[in-house]
Amino acid sequence: MEGIGFTIGLGILQTLAFIYDFITFPIYVLLQRPWQQRQKSKKIKAFIAKTEKEGKDDVSIQITQDSENNNVAVRSTKKKFKSQPITQDSKSITYRSTTQPSPLHVSLIRENIDTMAKLMEFINKKYPNKRCLGTREILGEEDEKQSNGRIFKKYKMGEYRWKTFSEVNTLAKQFGSGLRELGCKPKENIVIFAETRAEWMIAAHGLFKQNIPLVTIYATLGDEAIAHGINETQVQTVITSYELMPKFKKILELTPTVKRLVYMEDQLKDLDKTGYKSDIEIISFTDVVKKGRDSAIEAEPPQTNDTAIIMYTSGSTGVPKGVMILHKNLVTTLKAFCDATEIFETDVMIGFLPLAHVFELLVETICLCAGVAIGYSSPTTMIDSASKIKKGTKGDASVLRPTCMTSVPLILDRIAKTIQDKVGKSGGFKKLVFKFAYDYKTKWRRRGYRTPLIDRSIFGPIRQLLGGNLRLVISGGAPLSASTHELINNCLCITIIQGYGLTETTSCACVQDFYDTELGRVGATTTVCEIKIVNWEEGNYRVTDKPYPRGEIIVGGDNVSAGYYKSPGKTQEEFYDADGKRWFKTGDIGEVHDDGVVKIIDRKKDLVKLQAGEYVSLGKVEAILKTCPVVDNICVYGESTQLYCVALVVPNQPQLMELATKLGLGEKSFEELCDLPEMEKAVCAELADHGKKGKLEKFEIPQAVKIVAEVWSPDMGLVTAAFKLKRKDIQERYQCELKRMYAS
Known part of the structure; x- marks a missing residue:
């Protein structure tokens, strides 16, 4: 009966959607002009800066400044590259951005802003x-008694005070x-x-x-x-x-x-x-x-x-x-x-990521350059349900109502799983409506359309989580999975722009185009630098690979830092000067698509060779398995003397409890479940199933897991402030568990 009801309900929704589309389609075509969105999405965003064929034309963006009247001109020119470092058996390809400098960029040059x-x-x-x-403003601190009798300190908070x-x-x-x-x-x-x-x-x-x-x-x-x-x-x-x-x-x-x-x-x-x-x-x-x-x-x-x-x-x-x-x-x-980035004077930013990271510091600074107000927050006060917010009062986001923010993939992954958990626990009809709305929006969004009615009626309550006005999230620190990217875009009704850079390149290498609808990519090279894709023979990545060139990413330009403080040996190892530029070897492996956009596919330091000779990219495997509902965080480990990988899994507590109930273990506590061999086998099976869906090879899927009850935080020293895994520290902390998994 439930299946019949589901089919009838879906049929009604599809019929209503068809009628709505039939009536509104001409209006949406005229107002939204989706062909412009599709055209912007498909444009070429980078080109090969130096070609293999002698004398081949190449476009170059030149910025010139007249010293007498201080005028700045931006123009595209054709220029010839004769026999350059790249040859027919080339080991590298260099890419340059096609984007024109913005008015603000030109103003900074005109005003000679160099510090x-x-x-x-x-x-x-x-x-x-x-x-x-x-x-x-914090007006006071009060004790708040919880339902379990415990007492927590909560803030009584006022409005934002501005300078x-x-x-x-x-x-x-x-x-x-x-x-x-x-x-x-x-x-x-x-x-x-x-x-x-x-x-x-x-x-x-x-x-x-x-x-x-x-x-x-x-x-x-x-x-x-x-x-x-x-x-x-x-x-x-x-x-x-x-x-x-x-x-x-x-x-x-x-x-x-x-x-x-x-x-x-x-x-x-x-x-x-x-x-x-x-x-x-x-x-x-x-x-x-x-x-x-x-x-x-x-x-x-x-x-x-x-x-x-x-x-x-x-x-x-x-x-x-x-x-x-x-x-x-x-x-x-x-x-x-x-x-x-498209940031306007009317925007409001909420700042909470560490300013000690150059990514946050520079995103906030570019907001200041555009006249954007920045309201500061913290994870303990950001949302209405945050740990320091008194029950019944508003978190920072509800008061500030920001339009833009920065984030890292781990935070976005957690938001995505929270949304999935709430939908999973809702009634059958609500779940049906949500799934239909999600699929409907995904279909039209990929065609270049917006869905205002669906956004207000279905996704409006989710948007209120961060104040209701959010339109732009800039993600950095690590590649963002395509599934999380799409879910957050749809449910929060925002645009996520992800970028790629390192501290050594001043957080700058690639940035996703605002109109790019393809997911799982980090964007094309920025206007101020070039990137090289260089063969990495050991990993079997070459610029001659089909369908796309692949290799280590090397970044060159004035964004590349001077090197490591008091470490000339390490500096010489990873930095070099050539072609009038400073270059940095990132250690990341990328592939460059036909439109010049980069996808991060591997990392040299994450590569492990197993006993049978197969190479496993730990980072790639973790990125796929991290989207498994039962996983909150995961560290995959492999030894060259073994035939398979193993994994340490920080579970998503509600999902683990739900899995335990299916196994008849629902009466156990969370800590007890984490120690049960039955749960380890069940989680291992979940990972195997999810890994197959993610097209992992059999040797890439962990054959044993250890469930870790403690959440990895920067305070523990097991992840960085950007929530990247600190493999060495994790392996040292759990060396006994890793040995046990291989012994078993």
Whole structure:
């Protein structure tokens, strides 16, 4: 009977949709002009910059500036490439963007903006009285009793309080001058070790104005990694926050060069300064600003080739490395980002990812360049159900109602699974309507149409999760799976633009075109750099492969950093200069499609050769298996002495409980289930089934799993701040479990 009802219900929905389409189709064609969307989606986005055939024509975008009247001209020209490094038995192909520079890009050239200090002055002149950075007011903290009797601390929160562009610029000047009054000197490193907030951005621009290199360290790193960054850069002053100050009671014992702690205040509590080393100066952010108000010390602005940031990577393959990013690198990437994104003055951004990562820092900066207001948030206060939000009150997104945000694939994967879980638990009719609406929207979206009625009636409640106004998400840090990309696009009624870059390339290499409807790709090369695809013989990837050239991605341009701090050997190993450009070997394997768009398909460091000679790309396998409903996170492991792979699985708790109920184990607790061999076999079977659907080879699918009850977080040191797996640390922590899986 249920099946008959399902068939009848589906038939009714299909009939209603047919009538609706018949009536509205001519209107939608006229208003939406879908052929324009399809044309934009299919355009060529990159071309081969240097060709194999001598004398073949090539297009080049040239930007010229008239020094007398300061006019800037952008033009496309034909030029000849004669016998260049690529030959008939070529080992590499170089690609360049076809995108024209945007008006903002041209303005930055016209105004000779080549440092972050100049950039802030440029922005301030453009939008002095517009709101710039916002912080939500915390009115108090209250105890809230839960249904299980436990007591949690919750915030009573007010509205966002805003600083204008002029106020932010003035505060940055005063903060930088205040640091100089304290004895800090140009070109002497200073650490910022704090969570994302308005004061972080103000402090950074204060340092830029004084030509003081900013050392960024993730707030989630362990004490030893923090001490490593501080000691290697010989920092005397650390800028941190009230919440992180207690860490320094221990860290100061490991960092003898530190003389001064500057802390960003808490809205409710005063700092207890007891328990710190007696010779350490402790001063508040506000007091530093006060010192700078009447400072007579003249600023020493940076030059374009001066170091702006020493950014410590999150160390997915070992000890964190300090990447030296020049002012030139930052401004170059900003030019690329403004060419690749459609951001308007009317937009509002919600900022919550770590500003210690160059991706977040530069996306927020490009928002400032466009006059976009940025309201700061955190995972504990972002949505109405967040852990610090009092029941019945609104989270930051509901108050701010942002139109754009940044994210990383892991967060988007979790949002996608939350949506799937809620749909899975809903009644049969609701589930039917949702699936029909989803498939209906997917069909028309791929044809270039929007579906406003479906968006309002079916997906409207889901959109309210992040305030209801979100239209654009910029994803970075790792490739985003096509399934998650499509689900989030459809259910949140937004456009996700994903990009590809590394800290070493100032987060810039490729960015997806706003109108590109193909999923699972990271975009074409940006306007400021070139990418090479180079043969990797060991992995059997070559530029002669069909249907698409494949190989290691090498990025070249002014976005490529100067190298690793105090590590000339490692710098020489991964960076080189050629053809008038600086190049970086990424270690990522890509294939380039006919329209010039790149798809990341592998990573050199993730490749494992099994006993029978098969190569397994651990990253590729994880990307596919991570979309399995029962998986929240996964680390695949392989040994060259073994015939198969194994996996450590962090399960999705509701899905694991549901699977347990099917096996008759529903009375067990979550922790008990994670230790049961029956559950391990069941999860292994789920992975095998999902892997086959994802077209994995038999040898790529894990033959044994260990279910891990603890969630991997940056605090544990098992994933980076961008939620990339730290394989070495995971393998060390679970070495006994890995041996057991192979022994069994």
